[in-house]
Amino acid sequence: MDYDIPEWVRSQRQRKRLPEVWIGQQVVIRRPSGKELWVVLRDVREFGIVYTMVGIPQPIFSPWSSIVWMTPLGEDTQAFEVPEQEGS
Numbered sequence: 001m002d003y004d005i006p007e008w009v010r011s012q013r014q015r016k017r018l019p020e021v022w023i024g025q026q027v028v029i030r031r032p033s034g035k036e037l038w039v040v041l042r043d044v045r046e047f048g049i050v051y052t053m054v055g056i057p058q059p060i061f062s063p064w065s066s067i068v069w070m071t072p073l074g075e076d077t078q079a080f081e082v083p084e085q086e087g088s
Helices: none
Strands: 026-030 036-045 048-053 056-063 069-072
Touching (some): 026 048, 036 056
Antiparallel strands (some): 048 056
């Protein structure tokens, strides 16, 4: 039963919340060790996230306990590139 609710109301999708809106975007993840990872966010779940890295197409799971913070790659960060190896 649709209770005579107009189609344009029923078809509206609920707004996504952060960090779900970042899925498919490049983000920076900070680990408890202080290391920052530049990754592509693939999925967000209540128990953690799934991401991929440049050059590594295999999805990687990370539980929330291993993430201090996460932010989308923005103007205040450098271009998304594969880091150069030291001594190369």
